[in-house]
Amino acid sequence: MFFALFIGSIMMVGSLVISIIFFGVAARVLRWLDDTNAFGYRRFPLAFDLGIEGLWMLIVLTSTVWGWAALYMALGLFDNIEPALYFSIVSFTTVGYGDVVLEPGWRLLAGMTATHGLLTFGLFTAFLVEVFNFPTRIRRH
Numbered sequence: 541m542f543f544a545l546f547i548g549s550i551m552m553v554g555s556l557v558i559s560i561i562f563f564g565v566a567a568r569v570l571r572w573l574d575d576t577n578a579f580g581y582r583r584f585p586l587a588f589d590l591g592i593e594g595l596w597m598l599i600v601l602t603s604t605v606w607g608w609a610a611l612y613m614a615l616g617l618f619d620n621i622e623p624a625l626y627f628s629i630v631s632f633t634t635v636g637y638g639d640v641v642l643e644p645g646w647r648l649l650a651g652m653t654a655t656h657g658l659l660t661f662g663l664f665t666a667f668l669v670e671v672f673n674f675p676t677r678i679r680r681h
Contacts, residue, residue: 541645548652551611552659559600559660563667566596570671589671597664604660605629608653617642617649632657 569592608628609621618624627640631653642650 541648544646544648545652547611547615548649551608552652552656555604555607555656556659556663559604559663562596562600563663566592566667567670586672593667593671596667600660600664604656605632608632608656612642612649615646617646628653632660634658 570589573588573592605625605628608631609618609624612618612624612627613621618627623640627642627650630637630640631650634654634657636650636654641647
């Protein structure tokens with residue numbers, strides 16, 4: 541049980557750090573687009589902002605879900621990638637159908653996956669609010 545908590549904690553912290561780094565990179569790209577007027581940014585700032593935000597979300601979601609699935613495979617909890625990926629997606633999005641469950645001793649990882657999903661979607665919400673405020677904040681300065 542404690543080993544599962546330890547492994548899950550490392551996975552959550554590592555993935556959240558990577559997600560925050562992606563957030564920082566996306567914010568820098570948005571600033572660069574505004575400073576350089578690259579790719580017609582001045583004409584469609586919100587479209588570019590939302591496009592970058594959507595790409596960031598896709599990268600973070602995909603890499604995180606695949607990361608959890610790889611962890612499940614590495615721990616020998618699933619025999620092949622499809623059920624590991626399915627369980628990872630269902631747990632990460634907090635749907636939790638219950639048709640696939642982890643063996644006793646590892647069930648805490650499912651809850652940690654769900655908690656990680658909640659934290660990640662919270663980051664998405666914060667970043668989306670930042671994206672909508674980005675063009676107006678720059679104009680105010």
